[in-house]
Amino acid sequence: MSQEMSKEDLEYYDECQGSRTHPETTSKLLTKLFRARNIVSILDCGCGTGAYAIPLTKEGINVTAIDINNSVMNRAQEKANRQGIGIKFKNANMINYKPNKRVGAIISMYNTISVLTRDQFKKTLRNWHEILPPKGLLIFDVYNFDYMKRKYITTRYLTDAKQIGSKFYVVFHDDRLDEKEKIMRVKMEIFKQTKWTDLKKEIYQENLQIYSVNELEKILKEIGFKILEKHGGYSKKGFLPFKNEKSEFIVITAEKINQ
Ligand SMILES: C[S@@+](CC[C@H](N)C(=O)[O-])C[C@H]1O[C@@H](n2cnc3c(N)ncnc32)[C@H](O)[C@@H]1O
Numbered sequence: 001m002s003q004e005m006s007k008e009d010l011e012y013y014d015e016c017q018g019s020r021t022h023p024e025t026t027s028k029l030l031t032k033l034f035r036a037r038n039i040v041s042i043l044d045c046g047c048g049t050g051a052y053a054i055p056l057t058k059e060g061i062n063v064t065a066i067d068i069n070n071s072v073m074n075r076a077q078e079k080a081n082r083q084g085i086g087i088k089f090k091n092a093n094m095i096n097y098k099p100n101k102r103v104g105a106i107i108s109m110y111n112t113i114s115v116l117t118r119d120q121f122k123k124t125l126r127n128w129h130e131i132l133p134p135k136g137l138l139i140f141d142v143y144n145f146d147y148m149k150r151k152y153i154t155t156r157y158l159t160d161a162k163q164i165g166s167k168f169y170v171v172f173h174d175d176r177l178d179e180k181e182k183i184m185r186v187k188m189e190i191f192k193q194t195k196w197t198d199l200k201k202e203i204y205q206e207n208l209q210i211y212s213v214n215e216l217e218k219i220l221k222e223i224g225f226k227i228l229e230k231h232g233g234y235s236k237k238g239f240l241p242f243k244n245e246k247s248e249f250i251v252i253t254a255e256k257i258n259q
Pocket of ligand 1: 018021045046047048049050051052066067068069072092093094095108109110111112115
């Protein structure tokens with residue numbers, strides 16, 4: 001989501017994509033984890049349309065939410081205002097953003113750090129290490145390279161067919177895994193039609209960096225984080241257990257170890 005998006009595109013994102021990590025359920029689990037460690041304030045990096053920032057605020061967590069894309073943030077702000085939730089979304093780059101108040105945890109959910117290059121990811125981790133207090137928590141996810149290299153889909157496939165207001169959306173993926181570079185080259189063909197006329201096709205492309213558990217462990221250790229828990233993805237009932245080569249995602253809960 002690097003470009004400005006229309007209202008319908010944002011609604012499509014919320015209904016079809018933003019829900020894939022089951023943010024309502026996952027936010028409840030994160031809240032439990034924060035409460036158990038007396039964490040009351042957190043930073044949500046790459047908050048998108050507020051999938052996590054809004055439910056976490058409803059749970060009583062004090063959330064600072066940032067995103068680099070104005071149109072997604074405006075939608076997040078509108079959604080929060082509509083629900084009477086006092087949260088102020090900020091336009092900022094997570095690579096170097098420093099909140100002006102203390103936070104006990106940082107979250108960056110649903111393939112958000114995957115859009116950063118590996119060097120940018122390390123820079124971001126160093127920034128987060130500076131922001132967090134000792135034992136501060138870091139929660140993020142990436143696609144699991146060990147799963148993807150075994151099981152990625154090599155053909156074009158249909159992901160969504162949905163009506164949003166008066167617009168129809170039909171979305172195909174034609175992604176390629178670059179095993180050497182560990183990059184998922186995502187290509188989406190988005191067909192949009194209003195009523196029975198006006199069929200348009202848009203192409204959306206982005207490169208997602210994919211990591212194996214071993215590589216993540218090495219990077220996190222090098223910067224000063226210890227992995228506390230790994231999960232393999234999300235469901236309506238909660239996190240899925242992590243099984244290497246069988247889990248689509250690696251959801252990391254890590255703790256800051258060095259000063
Ligand atoms: C796949 S979306 C996930 C959004 C949200 N976390 C969710 O769970 O639905 C990734 C988000 O990260 C944002 N983003 C990408 N690079 C960023 C950066 N350097 N700093 C802040 N936000 C960034 C994008 O604009 C996008 O909204």
